[in-house]
Amino acid sequence: xxxxxxxxxxxxxxxxxxxxxxxxxxxxxxxxxxxxxxxxxxxxxxxxxxxxxxxxxxxxxxxxxxxxxxxxxxxxxxxxxxxxxxxxxxxxxxxxxxxxxxxxx
Numbered sequence: 620x621x622x623x624x625x626x627x628x629x630x631x632x633x634x635x636x637x638x639x640x641x642x643x644x645x646x647x648x649x650x651x652x653x654x655x656x657x658x659x660x661x662x663x664x665x666x667x668x669x670x671x672x673x674x675x676x677x678x679x680x681x682x683x684x685x686x687x688x689x690x691x692x693x694x695x696x697x698x699x700x701x702x703x704x705x706x707x708x709x710x711x712x713x714x715x716x717x718x719x720x721x722x723x724x
Contacts, residue, residue, distance in 0.1 A: 620693060623680060623705040625714050631680055632656070632720075638677030642666075644692040645683050645712065655682075655715065656723035663688040663695075670699045682707040682715075 623631070632641060632655050641655050644663035654660065661669050663683065673679060673696065681696075683689040686708030693706040716722060 620690070621705040622709075623707045625707060625709045625711075625718065627705075628655075628680055628682060628707045629715070629718075629720050632658075636677070638675075640673075640676045640679055642673070642679050642681045642692070643683070643712070644681060644688050649684060649712075651724075653716070653722040653724050654712070656721065663692040666692045667695050667699050670696065670701060673701050677703060679704040680707065681705070683711050684713050685711045 635657060641658040643650055643654050643658045643660045644666060646662055647660060650660040681689045681693055681704055689706045689711065690708055693704055696704060
């Protein structure tokens, strides 16, 4: 599992390159309350339904609220042949908010 710290995720969010995506695997209602600007919301329990779309990205940075769902999504995608991923399990979006990083609504 390729781990990504919260600070690294923040840096990546400021400099996303073509072909990169931040994948937010929280529920849509959680996403609507606030998210990282430009992130893609696919709930963790349906990521395998989007494997073909996700394989098109060069780099996928996965996060959730606390880290657990992000780990599950990473494992499910890895089993489905997606391998261009990093996962943030350090405090997740809750930690993002606590650090004062920008939140898009």
